[in-house]
Amino acid sequence: MKPWLELAEHQRWLQTQSELLLTFGMSCGLPAGGAAYLDxxxxxxxxxxxxxxITSRMVHVYAxxxxxxxxxxRPVAERALAxxxxxxxxxSGGGWFAAVDDAGPVDDAKVCYTHAFVILAATSAFQAGLVGASTLLEDATGVFLERFWDEDTGLCVDTWDSSFETLDPYRGINANMHAVEAMLATADVTGDPTWLERAxxxxxxxxTQAATNNWRIAEHYDSSWVPVPEYNDGHRDDPFKPYGATVGHALEWSRLLLNLEAAAVNAGLTSIIELADWSSTAKSLFARAVADGWAVDGNEGFVYTTDWDxxxxxxDRMHWVVAEAAAAAAALWTRTRDPLYVTWYQRWWDYIVATVADPTAGSWHHQLDPADRPISTIWPGxxxxxxxxxxxxxxxxPLAPTLATALASNMLH
Structure with a gap:
C-alpha cells in the first residue's frame, strides 16, 4: 500500500477538509473591519x-x-484586511494595537507576535491580489525592522508600550518563531534574501540552544537572552507563554527548519545551507516532542507542556499541537522519505478525525482534557x-516556497 502522502485520494480528502474549515469560519469578517473571535x-x-x-491569521487563511x-x-479576507x-x-504612534473593540483599543501594547502575523497576512493578501496588501506589507515590515528586529543579537524583542518608548525586558521564542514564518513568506514575495538570512x-x-538542552527548547529569556526556566511557574497553562517546554513548538520548529533549508537551497544561499544541519536538528526536535508529549499518560494526544526532564x-491537549505534528511529519517525510514519518502522519490524522475534529459544529475542538474530552479552560470557543x-x-x-506563493505558482498537488 502506498503511503497516504502519495495517494491522490488522500489529497482530495485534505482538500475537502480545507473547504469544511473555510466554511466554518466564513462569519469571521466584521463590517467595521477585522476578524471576530469565533465561538x-x-x-x-x-x-x-x-x-x-486572529485578524491577521484569518486574512492569511482566506487569502x-x-x-x-x-x-x-476573498470577501472574508477583504473584511479582515480592512x-x-x-x-x-x-x-499616530505607528504599529498595530493588540486588540480593539467598537470604542477603540482595549489592549494598546505593541507586540512582536502580532506584528509578525500582520506581515504574514500582508504577504498572503499580496499573492491573492487584495487591494492595499502591498502598502500593508511595506508598512508592517518597516515597523518590524525598526521596532522588533535586533540586528546585534539576530533575534526579535518582544513587547513595547503603546508609544514605543518602553521595551519590556522579556524576550520570547514564540514571537521569534512566528517572525521566522513571516520572514520566509516575505522573502518569497519580495525576492529579498536578507529575510532568509534573518530567519x-x-x-x-x-x-544551538535546543541541542544543549536535550532538544527541549527554552521559551523564555531575559533582556540579555539568558534563559529563565521558571518563568510563569505561577501560570503554567498560559495560552501564549506557558511554563516549561512547549511540545507543539518543537514540532513547529522542526517544520520551519526544513522550510528554511528548502528556501535557502532554492535561492542558492550556501551560507545558510552550511550554517547548520537543519534536517538533523528537525529530526531531533521531532523525536523529543513525540517522546515527551504523545500519549504519555495512557490516552492518545499530545500534552501541552513538560518540565525540563x-x-x-x-x-490538556491543544488542537494546534497535533495540527503541527501532522505538518511536521509530512515535512520530514518529504525531506527524508523515512517511512517512520508516514506512520506518525497517518496515526495523527486518525486521531484528529476520531477525537479533535468536531463533526457536528465544525472545525476542531481547541482544547481537550487528558481523557480527550472537549473543555474550554484555556481556549474557549x-x-x-x-x-x-x-x-x-x-x-x-513543497517545503518551499511558502503557502501563498506556492498556491499562486500552481504547485498544489
Missing part, C-alpha cells in the same frame, strides 16, 4: 475584542482560500482556523 459554532463572540493576531479557488473567501489597514492600525539567525539560535506539566487549515495544505505543497 464553538463559528459565530462571532460579542464578548471578545477584535484581536490583531489562501481565494488562491485555492474557493468562492466566498481592520489591519483601518481601526487596528495606530495611525537563519533566529533558527540557528534556537537549534520531560515530565508532563499541563496534560474556536477562535480561528489557522493551524488546522494549514495542516490540510502543507502535505500538498
Amino acid at each position: 464553538v459554532d463559528g459565530i462571532p463572540d460579542p464578548d471578545k475584542p477584535v484581536h490583531v493576531w 489562501l482560500g481565494h488562491l485555492l479557488g474557493i468562492p466566498g473567501c 481592520g489591519l489597514t483601518g481601526r487596528m492600525r495606530d495611525q 537563519a539567525r533566529i533558527c540557528s539560535f534556537v537549534a 520531560g515530565v508532563p506539566v499541563v496534560r 474556536k477562535p480561528d482556523i489557522y493551524h488546522a487549515f494549514q495542516a490540510t495544505l502543507f502535505p500538498r505543497l
Whole structure:
C-alpha cells in the first residue's frame, strides 16, 4: 500500500477538509473591519475584542482560500484586511494595537507576535491580489525592522508600550518563531534574501540552544537572552507563554527548519545551507516532542507542556499541537522519505478525525482534557482556523516556497 502522502485520494480528502474549515469560519469578517473571535459554532463572540493576531491569521487563511479557488473567501479576507489597514492600525504612534473593540483599543501594547502575523497576512493578501496588501506589507515590515528586529543579537524583542518608548525586558521564542514564518513568506514575495538570512539567525539560535538542552527548547529569556526556566511557574497553562517546554513548538520548529533549508537551497544561499544541519536538528526536535508529549499518560494526544526532564506539566491537549505534528511529519517525510514519518502522519490524522475534529459544529475542538474530552479552560470557543487549515495544505505543497506563493505558482498537488 502506498503511503497516504502519495495517494491522490488522500489529497482530495485534505482538500475537502480545507473547504469544511473555510466554511466554518466564513462569519469571521466584521463590517467595521477585522476578524471576530469565533465561538464553538463559528459565530462571532460579542464578548471578545477584535484581536490583531486572529485578524491577521484569518486574512492569511482566506487569502489562501481565494488562491485555492474557493468562492466566498476573498470577501472574508477583504473584511479582515480592512481592520489591519483601518481601526487596528495606530495611525499616530505607528504599529498595530493588540486588540480593539467598537470604542477603540482595549489592549494598546505593541507586540512582536502580532506584528509578525500582520506581515504574514500582508504577504498572503499580496499573492491573492487584495487591494492595499502591498502598502500593508511595506508598512508592517518597516515597523518590524525598526521596532522588533535586533540586528546585534539576530533575534526579535518582544513587547513595547503603546508609544514605543518602553521595551519590556522579556524576550520570547514564540514571537521569534512566528517572525521566522513571516520572514520566509516575505522573502518569497519580495525576492529579498536578507529575510532568509534573518530567519537563519533566529533558527540557528534556537537549534544551538535546543541541542544543549536535550532538544527541549527554552521559551523564555531575559533582556540579555539568558534563559529563565521558571518563568510563569505561577501560570503554567498560559495560552501564549506557558511554563516549561512547549511540545507543539518543537514540532513547529522542526517544520520551519526544513522550510528554511528548502528556501535557502532554492535561492542558492550556501551560507545558510552550511550554517547548520537543519534536517538533523528537525529530526531531533521531532523525536523529543513525540517522546515527551504523545500519549504519555495512557490516552492518545499530545500534552501541552513538560518540565525540563520531560515530565508532563499541563496534560490538556491543544488542537494546534497535533495540527503541527501532522505538518511536521509530512515535512520530514518529504525531506527524508523515512517511512517512520508516514506512520506518525497517518496515526495523527486518525486521531484528529476520531477525537479533535468536531463533526457536528465544525472545525476542531481547541482544547481537550487528558481523557480527550472537549473543555474550554484555556481556549474557549474556536477562535480561528489557522493551524488546522494549514495542516490540510502543507502535505500538498513543497517545503518551499511558502503557502501563498506556492498556491499562486500552481504547485498544489
